[in-house]
Amino acid sequence: MAKKKKRLRTDRLILVIIGLVVVIGLVIGGIFLLKDHKKRNTDTALDASNNQETETKTGIEALYYYEPENQARYEAYQALHPELAEEDVVWMVNVHLDEEPYTNLQVIPESEENNEVLLVNKHYCYRDEFEPAELVETQNGKLVTPNTKTAYEKMVADAKAEGITGISAASTYRSIDYQVGLYNRYVERDGVEAADAYSSRPASSEHHTGRTIDLMGPDGTLESFESTEACTWVHANAYKYGFIIRYEQGYEDITGYQYEPWHITYVGVEASTTMHDEGIHTLEEYYAKYVQHQPTQS
Numbered sequence: 001m002a003k004k005k006k007r008l009r010t011d012r013l014i015l016v017i018i019g020l021v022v023v024i025g026l027v028i029g030g031i032f033l034l035k036d037h038k039k040r041n042t043d044t045a046l047d048a049s050n051n052q053e054t055e056t057k058t059g060i061e062a063l064y065y066y067e068p069e070n071q072a073r074y075e076a077y078q079a080l081h082p083e084l085a086e087e088d089v090v091w092m093v094n095v096h097l098d099e100e101p102y103t104n105l106q107v108i109p110e111s112e113e114n115n116e117v118l119l120v121n122k123h124y125c126y127r128d129e130f131e132p133a134e135l136v137e138t139q140n141g142k143l144v145t146p147n148t149k150t151a152y153e154k155m156v157a158d159a160k161a162e163g164i165t166g167i168s169a170a171s172t173y174r175s176i177d178y179q180v181g182l183y184n185r186y187v188e189r190d191g192v193e194a195a196d197a198y199s200s201r202p203a204s205s206e207h208h209t210g211r212t213i214d215l216m217g218p219d220g221t222l223e224s225f226e227s228t229e230a231c232t233w234v235h236a237n238a239y240k241y242g243f244i245i246r247y248e249q250g251y252e253d254i255t256g257y258q259y260e261p262w263h264i265t266y267v268g269v270e271a272s273t274t275m276h277d278e279g280i281h282t283l284e285e286y287y288a289k290y291v292q293h294q295p296t297q298s
Helices: 002-056 068-080 086-094 146-161 176-190 192-198 223-227 229-241 269-278 283-291
Strands: 168-171 212-216 243-247 260-266
Touching: 068 086, 086 283, 146 229, 146 243, 146 260, 176 192, 212 223, 212 229, 223 229, 223 260, 229 243, 229 260, 229 269, 243 269, 269 283
Parallel strands: none
Antiparallel strands: 168 212, 212 260, 243 260
């Protein structure tokens, strides 16, 4: 009898233990199910949030060169120029065209002074101490950077092979001191407003970079170059050698200077070809779309 009672107690204990194990298993399983359910809800919420964020990127926010911190400036510039497309407003503001010339000059960092593409204008200047890393003489003794010399002399040779002569450099590299004297003489003669339309203030002149060449006509003047076959050829072919017509006609409000058919600037074949193929007429636009930002590769 005592053995039978003992066996019953043992059986009950085993049943209790089994019951506890089952209960513990159910509790643990429930916890995991709850965590998984919460995780799925969280993931769903994140996906919805991401989708909503993507969906809200419309208009100018969808532009790869859109800068959120410039939103107020975009709106202000668009209000002043309702005739401009929104996408143009964005890149123009990004390169400070919404600001008065020479009022908030962006100094080109020393680390970028030898980049192939340099934007130098009434909103971007170089340091007072800046000098090109190297200058060499062209065949007629003008100073330019080595890449500019190579490209220029190849262009002249190819033009000559096609029967086009008369491509001759009148002005290339200028020291800052030289530009100071030149600009001051123009101001004295024509006044500040007029001088600013055709001459650069010191530290904002492309000529000091050694990458700019002014071409002259047969009588030795810049103005006469426009009416020559050489001018027509250069305008059609300069991009193949890495040059651009820096101050094109009809883009004075962007470049800040009057039309100069004789003024070519070396930016490298990659940049000049992109500008030609994409119909980009100013270095300002190229700089905003391909230097400050790069298009998303599809």
